[in-house]
Amino acid sequence: MASTRVIGTFVVWDYVVFAGMLLISAVIGIYYAFAGRGQKTSKDFLMGGRRMTAVPVAMSLTASFMSAVTVLGTPSEVYRFGAIFSIFAITYFFVVVLSAEVFLPVFYKLEITSTYEYLGLRFNKYVRLCGTILFIVQTILYTGIVIYAPALALNQVTGFDLWGAVVATGVVCTFYCTMGGLKAVIWTDVFQVGIMVAGFASVIIQASLTQGGINTILNDAYNGGRLNFWNFDPNPLQRHTFWTIVIGGTFTWTSVYGVNQSQVQRYISCKSRFQAKMSLYINLLALWLILACTVLCGLSLYSRYHDCDPWTAKKVSAPDQLMPYLVLDILQDYPGLPGLFVACAYSGTLSTVSSSINALAAVTVEDLVKPCFPSLSERSLFWISQGMSVLFGALCIGMAALASLMGALLQAALSIFGMVGGPLLGLFALGILVPFANSIGALVGLLAGFAISLWVGIGAQLYPPLPERTMPLSLETYGCNSTYNGTDWMTTTEMPSSTSAFQVYNIERTPLMDNWYSLSYLYFSTVGTLLTIFVGMLISLPTGGRKQNIDRRFLLTKEDFLSNFDIFKKKKQVLDYKPHPTEDGGTDNPGFNHVELNSTDQSGKTNGTRL
Template sequence: MATAGDIGTFTVWDYVVFALMLLISAVIGIYYAFAGRKQKTSQDFLMGGRSMSAVPVALSLTASFMSAVTVLGTPAEVYRFGAMFSVVGIAYAIVVLISSEVFLPVFYRLGITSTYEYLERRFNKCVRLIGTIIFLIQTIIYTGIVVYAPALALNQVTGFHLWGAIVATGAVCTFYCTLGGLKAVVWTDVFQVGIMVAGFLSIIIRAVVVQGGIAPILNDSYYGGRLNFWDFNPNPLQRHSFWTIVIGGTSLWTGIYGCNQSQVQRYIACKSRFQAKLALYINLLALWAILACAILCGLAMYSIYKDCDPWTAKFVSAPDQLMPYLTLDILRDYPGLPGLFVACAYSGTLSTVSSSINALAAVTVEDFVKPYFKSLSETKLFWISNGLSLLYGAVCIAMAGLASLLGGLLQAAISICGMMGGPLLGLFSIGILFPFANSLGALIGLLVGFAVALWVGIGAQIYPPLPSRTMPKYLSIEGCNFSAIVTNWTLTTALPTVTGIKTDAPVSERPALADNWYSLSYLYFSTIGTVITIIVGIIVSLLSGGLKQNVKRDYLLTSQDFAYLKVLLPSSWGKKRDEEVKVLNWRTRYSHSYPDKGADNPVFTHMEMTSAEKIGNANGINS
């Protein structure tokens, strides 16, 4: 059984593997800087010339979404609380369906570069400005945390140099984003998602060998209560249940895939709408694959440490350090493989940071430079885009430095970033789905939704849920060999208590809201922001004359966006529709030839004309 003293250490080969990952990423940027000299405009740099194909974009979407927080956090979540989190795969499917069928058609049809450009077209400049500012703040804060948090976890377990890793990853990201633009970001993400899968598989395969097969791992997980896939308790105060993960997760991640610039910018850069949709659905398969790897790593970790929990025994100081600890423990006899896992974690960081830098540059050019400096040529905009990528890379590294000073506020900052996405999702939803939503309703709905989301989120940080509501499953230290602990590890002198039998500490001066409103599952914070924004936006729009306005169909989700679904309808419906369209075409030709008789020709009954006109208009025949 592993103890604090017998895990491995980082070797020269581990550093070589990590350095190779950074080097290859940089080389991809150099390639697109010199071999891709066709990039002459800001559209080429920020949108890849809108010529990307589905597969690389799909893998880029996956790599950007699966950050190092996922690589380190999801296995630790499964180890401590069980495999309940795996039902997030259902949320992923719903998110991709909504993004591809609701948001993508509108954004792709408009040909926009910044998703916030839509807000001005649909509402006004004020709504666009507020939405853009929220996105910039959210992305910069989150990116700094994504850089710092995994670096800290890996540093404390492996001894990997903290600031050396932060500066190196930030500099490499900035380098290939500035040189190669979106194409470099996408193809680097493709490489990095391969590294992520390879890192996970190295852990899974070795754990299966150590435990004597997959059956002992599943058996230990079953009797340890870790195979708890289904829990339909509707209580919104429960941290994780089927409903909190599926409903809350759908709202949270639709805000990312549906309207966040970092993700939308990729799939609207595809060369056709079909390729964009295909990219989203291929991405779903990749998301499921990486989620399965993370879940298996968590179950394997429990099987190995079921009798000696490193966290309870204080061999590690935080749950995020469990995966690096496991890596050094079971791969210590294989030089280079621990380095592969560190490269896996940092690949998640690189892909997330690069997508953020590129998105920040795109939004700044489209929302702050082009509208106010209309005389700038495309060449100048291209160089401004390069400069902004360099600037935002430096800002993200600086934000990582600020995150190091936040200490216990890191979790609060992450929660606040998540809450910002909910009101923005609500704002885009009322614009696309409700023709009567006006600018006043959108603005007030956004502000109210944002205020309520911050209220519940900040309240949850000030008054966290009682320990019994966030208590992990039973974790034992009965099999730990504390006599083997070496002097370079700092441990408490007394044996820690077993996590599974913690009791609530006395709580004083907790307000009435602390045990209900502030104790909502953290996954519902985004949902609250979305729902409040939509409800308030609809009510204010209706009260302020929203029904009287005339909104262009291009800004809304229309029946034309679902025309391809006719292949799923009964064949008799399709034949009837084709006949009616032929009637419309014949009437149109007849009317053009005999304008004084066409409208009154007895061949056309009122029902036939009405039906044909509707179908023809839906297919753009009369437009």
């Protein structure tokens, strides 16, 4: 009977496993700070010398995606709303293709460090400044959520002080990010991916053994209505359907993979454009693996507690604590494995927060410091980059306090990306895909898209959609309590559609609340992107957009696509092709041509379009 279950606690071996993960992460940062003394410039520190290869960058992209929001939030999402979340597998395919074939070619050939440099080149410094400020605000808010999530798990499963864990997360991330730069971030991510996969595997394997096999888990999920893969309702007000996930999810995640500095900074640090594209496609396979793991964990969670929901029974205080609760339930007889899972959640946080800190430092140095102080030496910029890492680490810790008020973590995180990332995606798409777009149209379009996204996003927090829009599935507690007189205490409850602390209660709902504010949170990004592009085009036409002469390097061209096949042509020329002396594996990355070809004609920089 569910009521007899006794949940375990942390033992010494759990702390050893957990501390070991933190120690190795810190050591990697120290190694790249002292053993890798080649980092003399801000570009070395922020871009890893632009000599990275596809596999470690792909693992790093994966680790960033696998934040504690994914580790804790996605299984809880599947437990509450069903396995329709697995449709994101289709979304990820579209996201990677768009990022690799539309945005990457333009960013790579322009030799940029910050993606917002593109906005200055394509439009003007004011558009660039707006994009930079929006990115900084978005990233600090999101990172606050990512720091708070594992602290919540630690508090639930170990009794660690909640805010002590928050500060510890931020301090460790800031330490190795400041010490070792992007190289430390990427190689720490590679290590942490292994920890995360091991954590997921331990839960899935033990849940299968405990529940009597995968078939039992799937049967329980089917009987509980959790295998709800195909919902083709076109209504944009429904929270998760095939269309909201594929269309809205594609816009939401393309704003992350396609134009967000945290991700773009990694793949443009590769030594050739071919390696950069390969990193994205290898990452796609890893994303599918992670999605399968998190969905299986969610179904295992339901199979274990289908007759006694721990949240309804007040055994946990928030849905994001369900996974740690399951871990201490089924892994309590295996010392070290609960620690491995918490290390899994914590690894996701370390990787995401460190990449955010590194990206914030890069954007601040390239978009704010350099334009204001053009005479600063590279050595000075290097020290400023390190100082910025410390500053943003402290700011992200502070923002974790706000995250504690934002309710369900997964939806809160994606909502922030949608509200801010959508208009930014629209701005970059306007510049890359619309030749007649000008700076006036871009600025007005960005402001319009951001205003509308903010309106619907904040409205949805204040007046959450009703259950018929969010479609929560029933949760039962009849297995939690029983008496000897033959009477079962049985309750069936529905999950609340929102746990936002900002929700306004006891107010008569209007059509605006039931329609506009009930828009699926995945469409926040879609609305912002499309409105930015539409308004930008509309304003550009009458303000001289068709009369401007645009450098073709700022646009996506036919040559960018055809150059995908250059690697096959190169094989015939390999004996004659001697670009320049290289070291450490060499680089074809145009961002370092000015260092390695300082005595070569500037036309050599056209190598940026070469694979």
